[in-house]
Amino acid sequence: MTERETPAPHVERPTAGAEPRARTARSTGLLTVLVLGGLTATPPLAMDMYLPSLPQVTRSLHAPAATVQLTLTACLVGMALGQLVVGPMSDRWGRRRPLLTGLAVYVVATALCAVAPSVEALVALRLAQGLAGAAGIVIARAVVRDLYDGVAMARFFSTLMLVSGAAPVVAPLIGGQILRVTDWRGVFVVLTVVGVLLAAVVRARLPETLPPAERHTGGVAEALHAMRRLLADPPFTGYMLTGGFAFAALFAYISASPFVIQEIYGASPQTFSLLFGVNSVGLVVMGQINGKVLVGRVSLDRVLGAGLAVVIAAATALLLMAAGVFGEAGLGPVAIALFVLMSAMGVTLPNAQTLALTRTRQAAGSASALLGTTSFLIGATATPLVGIAGEHTAVPMAVVQLAAALVALGCFMGMCRPWKNRMSAEGAGN
Numbered sequence: 001m002t003e004r005e006t007p008a009p010h011v012e013r014p015t016a017g018a019e020p021r022a023r024t025a026r027s028t029g030l031l032t033v034l035v036l037g038g039l040t041a042t043p044p045l046a047m048d049m050y051l052p053s054l055p056q057v058t059r060s061l062h063a064p065a066a067t068v069q070l071t072l073t074a075c076l077v078g079m080a081l082g083q084l085v086v087g088p089m090s091d092r093w094g095r096r097r098p099l100l101t102g103l104a105v106y107v108v109a110t111a112l113c114a115v116a117p118s119v120e121a122l123v124a125l126r127l128a129q130g131l132a133g134a135a136g137i138v139i140a141r142a143v144v145r146d147l148y149d150g151v152a153m154a155r156f157f158s159t160l161m162l163v164s165g166a167a168p169v170v171a172p173l174i175g176g177q178i179l180r181v182t183d184w185r186g187v188f189v190v191l192t193v194v195g196v197l198l199a200a201v202v203r204a205r206l207p208e209t210l211p212p213a214e215r216h217t218g219g220v221a222e223a224l225h226a227m228r229r230l231l232a233d234p235p236f237t238g239y240m241l242t243g244g245f246a247f248a249a250l251f252a253y254i255s256a257s258p259f260v261i262q263e264i265y266g267a268s269p270q271t272f273s274l275l276f277g278v279n280s281v282g283l284v285v286m287g288q289i290n291g292k293v294l295v296g297r298v299s300l301d302r303v304l305g306a307g308l309a310v311v312i313a314a315a316t317a318l319l320l321m322a323a324g325v326f327g328e329a330g331l332g333p334v335a336i337a338l339f340v341l342m343s344a345m346g347v348t349l350p351n352a353q354t355l356a357l358t359r360t361r362q363a364a365g366s367a368s369a370l371l372g373t374t375s376f377l378i379g380a381t382a383t384p385l386v387g388i389a390g391e392h393t394a395v396p397m398a399v400v401q402l403a404a405a406l407v408a409l410g411c412f413m414g415m416c417r418p419w420k421n422r423m424s425a426e427g428a429g430n
Contacts, residue, residue, distance in 0.1 A: 032143075035201060036143060036144065041163070042133045044171055045167050046110070048171035049187055051258045052176045052272055053184035054258045056183060060184065066384065069255055069383050071122050072126075072254075073383040074126040076251070079131070081373065082135065086138050086365075088226070090142055090210070091142075091215060091216045091363055091364070095139050099206075102139075103136065103198065103202060107192055111188070114192065138369050139365070141353070143206075145357050147209060153354055153357065155291045157291070157350040158291020158295065172276040173277050177270075178190060216363070223366055226363035227370055229363075230370060235415065235417075236367075239356035240352075242304070242408045243348075243352030243371060244377075244378040245404045246308065246408045247376075248379045249405045251383065252404065253338060253397065257272070257397075265334070282346070285343070286343045286347055300354060301416065302418070303351055307344045307351070310340065311401075311405040316402055317340075318398040318401065321337065321394075322398045382400050
């Protein structure tokens, strides 16, 4: 387990069921990775496949860009609030039942998005889509915590990124190709089909990972108590906020890049999709380097700090270019800076999650809910901010990215105190 100079008194050690859970993880192997990867791919599928069509939605529904970007905000807010509800539910009733219910509602909401008559209706339906889709995100993380501990968990999260990270690569490319033969509504038709297939695979192949003996029976009061206990632990809260603000920097890119790349630099939806895919490849590759090379050799805190430093450097370069400090920057330098920023997320996000989840074994659903809710709520604030100055400047995007990364670093240094932690692969795995 994690070694700290002054462990929090409530940090829980592996239970007697840890080894059976590890055997279950080994027996499911690749299947577990694929199913959980599909679940964690729900957010990038729901958002990234839709990104190339954002300018088209503004014209189709006769709405300003800032209003259309609220469809992203609504989906994020829904995913945040949904995790806060579904996480504790999964601690009480197990992982499968809440997960299958959420996937069913997600499919219905996504299908209705395809026939939304107005931007207001689309915003409302995207909120419902996010609320239901939250089940896949929060329960996938809880399942990983059920099965793994310490460095094994860090490695699995990095492996999971190989699967879930493929979604941001393929989703915008698919979205761009869909727009060749239909309009933005066709994107939601495809998302509906994907949701149906995912629900069928989960129902058939994902076992229950939380035994009845380890479930909570205290209802809302016990769930709130567990969350208060987690938030009272400064390192847990610090890692949670670090990951949340790093996610805000990432989502500033996700929500603003369609307009920055297409409207400001004149790229086609297909070119934007290609660039977005390349950036996502960088994220996936760095995630694999994190899991296969760094974990077990370098302290997770040290890798997380280095990732935040790279994000800050890339965001600073973007701001200087957007502000014209170096003259008029073309698409090439901007694309390189975005690639570096996205790649750094491959070591920043999984390590922040791992370090937070190592603070608890019981109430993994509640811990996962807090992590997800914080990330999505903070990320949701980035959407209106990046569009506040209109569609003709990239300065707001860069400012939001830099500010979020600096706050993330402040939370990491001030609350987690990484210089006092000695979490290496060997120490965490013992």
